[in-house]
Amino acid sequence: MTETWILLGATSSMARAMARQLADEGANLLLAGRDMADLEAQATDLALRGATSAEALRFDARDAETFAPIIAKAESLAGEGQINCAVFVGSMPPQDAIDADPSLIDGTVTDSFTGPARFLQMLAPKLEAKGKGLIIGVGSVAGDRGRIGNYVYGAAKSGFATYLSGLRNRLGRSGVHVMTVKPGFVDTAMTWDVEGMFLVASPAQVAAHMLKKGRKGRNVLYTPFFWRYIMAIIRSVPEPIFKKLSV
Amino acid sequence: MSWKKDTWTGWGRILKAEGELARPERSAALAKLAPEAPAIGNCRSYGDASLVSEGRAISMVRLDKILFFDEADALIHVEAGATIADLARILAPRGFLPAVMPGTGFATVGGCIAMDVHGKNHHGAGSFGQHVTEITLATGQVLTPSDPLFKATVGGLGQTGPIASAKLKLLRAKVDVMMVTERRAEDLDAFLNLLDTSEATYTVGWIDATATGDALGRGILEEGETGAGLVPPAKRGRRVPFNAPGWALSAPIVRLFNKSYYNRVPAAGRTSVKPIDDFFFPLDRIHDWNKLYGKKGFHQFQCVVPLAGRSALKPMLEAIATSGLASPLAVLKRMGPGRAGHLSFPMEGYTLAVDFRNRTGTRGLIQELIAEAKAVGGRIYFAKDSVARAEDIPGMYPDLATWAEAVNAADPDHAYETDLTKRLNLRNAK
Numbered sequence: 001m002t003e004t005w006i007l008l009g010a011t012s013s014m015a016r017a018m019a020r021q022l023a024d025e026g027a028n029l030l031l032a033g034r035d036m037a038d039l040e041a042q043a044t045d046l047a048l049r050g051a052t053s054a055e056a057l058r059f060d061a062r063d064a065e066t067f068a069p070i071i072a073k074a075e076s077l078a079g080e081g082q083i084n085c086a087v088f089v090g091s092m093p094p095q096d097a098i099d100a101d102p103s104l105i106d107g108t109v110t111d112s113f114t115g116p117a118r119f120l121q122m123l124a125p126k127l128e129a130k131g132k133g134l135i136i137g138v139g140s141v142a143g144d145r146g147r148i149g150n151y152v153y154g155a156a157k158s159g160f161a162t163y164l165s166g167l168r169n170r171l172g173r174s175g176v177h178v179m180t181v182k183p184g185f186v187d188t189a190m191t192w193d194v195e196g197m198f199l200v201a202s203p204a205q206v207a208a209h210m211l212k213k214g215r216k217g218r219n220v221l222y223t224p225f226f227w228r229y230i231m232a233i234i235r236s237v238p239e240p241i242f243k244k245l246s247v
Numbered sequence: 248m249s250w251k252k253d254t255w256t257g258w259g260r261i262l263k264a265e266g267e268l269a270r271p272e273r274s275a276a277l278a279k280l281a282p283e284a285p286a287i288g289n290c291r292s293y294g295d296a297s298l299v300s301e302g303r304a305i306s307m308v309r310l311d312k313i314l315f316f317d318e319a320d321a322l323i324h325v326e327a328g329a330t331i332a333d334l335a336r337i338l339a340p341r342g343f344l345p346a347v348m349p350g351t352g353f354a355t356v357g358g359c360i361a362m363d364v365h366g367k368n369h370h371g372a373g374s375f376g377q378h379v380t381e382i383t384l385a386t387g388q389v390l391t392p393s394d395p396l397f398k399a400t401v402g403g404l405g406q407t408g409p410i411a412s413a414k415l416k417l418l419r420a421k422v423d424v425m426m427v428t429e430r431r432a433e434d435l436d437a438f439l440n441l442l443d444t445s446e447a448t449y450t451v452g453w454i455d456a457t458a459t460g461d462a463l464g465r466g467i468l469e470e471g472e473t474g475a476g477l478v479p480p481a482k483r484g485r486r487v488p489f490n491a492p493g494w495a496l497s498a499p500i501v502r503l504f505n506k507s508y509y510n511r512v513p514a515a516g517r518t519s520v521k522p523i524d525d526f527f528f529p530l531d532r533i534h535d536w537n538k539l540y541g542k543k544g545f546h547q548f549q550c551v552v553p554l555a556g557r558s559a560l561k562p563m564l565e566a567i568a569t570s571g572l573a574s575p576l577a578v579l580k581r582m583g584p585g586r587a588g589h590l591s592f593p594m595e596g597y598t599l600a601v602d603f604r605n606r607t608g609t610r611g612l613i614q615e616l617i618a619e620a621k622a623v624g625g626r627i628y629f630a631k632d633s634v635a636r637a638e639d640i641p642g643m644y645p646d647l648a649t650w651a652e653a654v655n656a657a658d659p660d661h662a663y664e665t666d667l668t669k670r671l672n673l674r675n676a677k
Contacts, residue, residue: 013272016272037275038273038274041312041314042312044313044314044315045314048316048337049337188272189270189271189272189276192249192251192269193251
């Protein structure tokens with residue numbers, strides 16, 4: 001049966017890669033984001049690549065008014081079918097910009113945590129009623145431990161991961177699965193000019209990994225897989241030592 | 248954000264650039280970057296056409312959307328970073344194909360325009376640019392074929408600035424498979440006669456560039472026609488995991504390989520059915536096949552000589568065969584007159600393309616071949632070259648000065664120069 005997918009932050013590199021794979025499967029795609037011109041173009045492209053339908057919808061994590069119409073649209077499209085949602089939104093201002101203007105914290109937390117959490121909170125009862133559905137929430141390895149370079153972003157993603165963990169606990173009881181994804185280095189616009197990147201994965205690889213494991217019921221996914229071990233090491237460094245490191 | 252220090256190479260992996268790259272993911276981002284640097288695609292040009300040393304280039308590969316498709320008019324509007332293989336994969340089930348497809352499906356639409364590439368149907372369909380009905384530059388300027396800048400952009404090596412998107416007239420054909428006939432040609436004359444008399448829509452000749460004596464110029468002519476029917480899809484590509492050792496393509500091994508490759512086709516010829524990709528993009532099944540040449544990389548020489556210059560092919564092949572430097576990849580094909588830009592490569596005649604290992608003597612041999620092609624009124628292909636000198640070019644491309652004038656007017660600050668245009672001093676042609 002045709003699945004209906006809501007992609008929040010659909011202009012992101014990973015979302016676009018996932019959208020193409022879902023188009024191949026013939027899904028209904030709701031592309032939610034802010035750059036409407038880009039989303040409209042993407043919708044045309046995805047329909048030609050095999051999506052049953054593809055539509056651009058405005059979503060702004062900082063504007064809760066945009067949330068309900070997306071959910072309503074998904075419900076009308078899906079009918080009796082399954083609704084899934086993948087969350088790619090987030091923002092990462094440079095830490096020194098935040099140091100200069102602490103008010104940037106509010107936006108970062110809204111974009112990366114509270115905005116998408118509020119959206120999922122509204123969506124959750126609809127999926128519960130259907131008794132099926134898949135939510136893929138993209139967190140970050142940056143959320144596993146606060147580090148000097150991006151701890152505000154990390155804190156927001158950590159909060160989002162905790163939220164997803166709770167949502168999984170709740171929705172699992174009604175047959176809806178929630179997967180938390182922690183991507184390592186992915187070759188996206190966000191990381192393009194970041195120095196010191198290694199073992200960088202392509203958005204297409206990561207998207208395929210996410211879809212495969214999400215459907216198999218994985219709870220927390222590090223992608224590529226070896227990030228599980230890298231982060232295990234980073235988490236295990238004792239705090240007295242860790243606080244002196246700049247990793 | 249945007250620019251990143253990087254090192255990248257042409258497909259032959261001999262020439263490389265250290266510079267800065269940007270890779271916009273949305274058209275709005277491209278528009279901001281476009282005045283600063285030329286665009287590059289998947290870097291399938293062998294030499295330095297996609298290189299900008301100590302400069303900047305914009306990688307277009309993430310801008311690959313189909314913007315519009317009109318089945319009734321057989322017209323598609325695509326972003327410049329879309330690849331030909333991607334288009335073929337999406338269009339074939341709907342009964343269409345790009346009208347012209349180069350030998351690698353990894354080539355981007357922008358790259359195909361900038362090189363005015365040709366395919367196995369050039370004798371009938373003409374060049375890629377002849378099927379482009381509109382080009383939108385990243386600056387927003389829209390060019391139609393009647394616009395003077397159109398001819399400077401098609402085949403224009405990116406010198407009129409990044410192309411954002413283009414409209415392509417498609418071939419309407421129900422294509423599920425290719426029906427391919429392979430026939431042996433015992434020597435060069437037999438080969439050229441087969442090419443001259445072929446009536447197939449798609450033709451390409453593999454030539455044994457190591458054969459000497461009576462067998463000089465022997466090879467296999469492949470003729471293809473599109474067909475409808477079902478075959479399983481092509482298998483997933485394999486990768487070449489590491490650089491091959493230096494002896495992998497040494498003279499005795501290549502001679503042995505070529506002999507068996509030639510003999511694999513029965514003397515009477517044969518017809519078989521192949522998946523579309525296998526016929527059009529035979530090498531794409533092996534990703535990174537350029538690593539087979541080892542760390543030193545390789546050169547490709549490609550020229551076209553006019554029909555009247557046919558006699559030049561024999562001494563060229565003799566020089567190639569006796570050098571022991573040729574690889575199994577060598578192609579001979581007849582071209583038609585079709586071309587769409589001032590600097591387009593095609594002319595009516597015969598085109599010869601040969602890969603060479605990068606060894607002592609390779610550059611000298613290619614220099615010699617360039618001179619021989621030029622002497623009979625032929626020319627070399629900018630998408631392949633990494634050896635020619637500035638003085639080699641003017642006689643080959645009669646419209647070079649016209650092109651340079653148009654391009655310099657459009658880009659007075661020379662923001663879009665590449666290592667290729669500088670090496671061959673193309674923009675200062677008088």
